[in-house]
Amino acid sequence: MEPRAGDGCFLGDVGFWVERTPVHEAAQRGESLQLQQLIDSGACVNQVTVDSITPLHAASLQGQAQCVQLLLAAGAQVDARNIDGSTPLCDACASGSIECVKLLLSYGAKVNPPLYTASPLHEACMSGSSECVRLLIDVGANLEAHDCHFGTPLHVACAREHLDCVKVLLNAGANVNAAKLHETALHHAAKVKNVDLIEMLIEFGGNIYARDNRGKKPSDYTWSSSAPAKCFEYYESKPGSVVQILPYPMLPGTTIIHPGPQFASS
Known part of the structure; x- marks a missing residue:
């Protein structure tokens, strides 16, 4: 031409x-x-x-x-x-x-960009479009794509409190305990004080004992007596609710705790 x-x-x-x-x-x-x-x-x-x-x-x-x-x-x-x-x-x-x-x-x-840059899946999770998230996953989007600023798409969805996107990612097999500077999705859920998100992540095997680069567990980011704090206290006090050992490398003896009753925010 x-x-x-x-x-x-x-x-x-x-x-x-x-x-x-x-x-x-x-x-x-x-x-x-x-x-x-x-x-x-x-x-x-x-x-x-x-x-x-x-x-x-x-x-x-x-x-x-x-x-x-x-x-x-x-x-x-x-x-x-x-x-x-x-x-x-x-x-x-x-x-x-x-x-x-x-x-x-x-x-x-x-669908998948070079390593350590934000991907289309990150952007879909940031905007909260679960329909776009599903489509991207269907055509081969990398669930563990890692952006140096945001971490994985699951980190982004949790930080933005997009529960529908989080559920789609977890059901598709996203690593619930993937870490960015040792910070997991559960740390994000604790920081935004979203009980529904906390419970969903724990249900999918979120490690309540994981420590970030500051040495803090997710529960350390909650206020005493708040609904998120009570939620973590419940799971931490129920060692008998263990259902399986996590199949991927985590802290020694890390276990999945079966989710208990809902904790209403107040």
């Missing part, structure tokens, strides 16, 4: 850094008719801003599915990364747009 006059790039190639272009603006606002006219006139669909945002990033982040479709059909690079390392699929997951996620996947978007 020949470059269009004034483009500075091929239609499907990444262009030079620019300010936001009319293509970026139309894509972000969901102005599909204007976007199509720009594409037909030869506008470059892969021009990047100074922070490496492409029009496809802009459309995906706003959940503009029709514009995402137009851009992809015109040759937009499906796995372009912005300055933060995010792809359009990451942005679509951040927006919670299952339609955009499906479109990007149909054009070959990569």
Whole structure:
């Protein structure tokens, strides 16, 4: 394909850094008719801003599915990364747009990024879109993808208190005791003082005795006599409720405690 006059790039190639272009603006606002006219006139669909945002990033982040479709059909690079390392699929997951996620996947978007960067699954857990979480897992998303800032997707879902996402991850086999600086999902649940989340994690084998890099157990992050504290006290006082030894490396003698009665927040 020949470059269009004034483009500075091929239609499907990444262009030079620019300010936001009319293509970026139309894509972000969901102005599909204007976007199509720009594409037909030869506008470059892969021009990047100074922070490496492409029009496809802009459309995906706003959940503009029709514009995402137009851009992809015109040759937009499906796995372009912005300055933060995010792809359009990451942005679509951040927006919670299952339609955009499906479109990007149909054009070959990569589900698993390089090591130690936030993945689309992290973004879906951050936004609380359990539907996106399920879809990503179905197409092979790495449950244990580790971001140097956020930890695993389970850490993110727990920190944001997205119980539906947590349940989907755990049912899919996410490691409930995965650690970031020795901090587990149960530490996050204790910090946000969410009893339902605490009970769910313990039900799936969460280690109530795990210590973080400060030497603290999850219960150490609760207030005395609070509902979360009483919940931990119950499990810690029930050694007879042991159902099995954890199959993965943990502290010596670590056990799974069978969940007891619900603890209402008050």
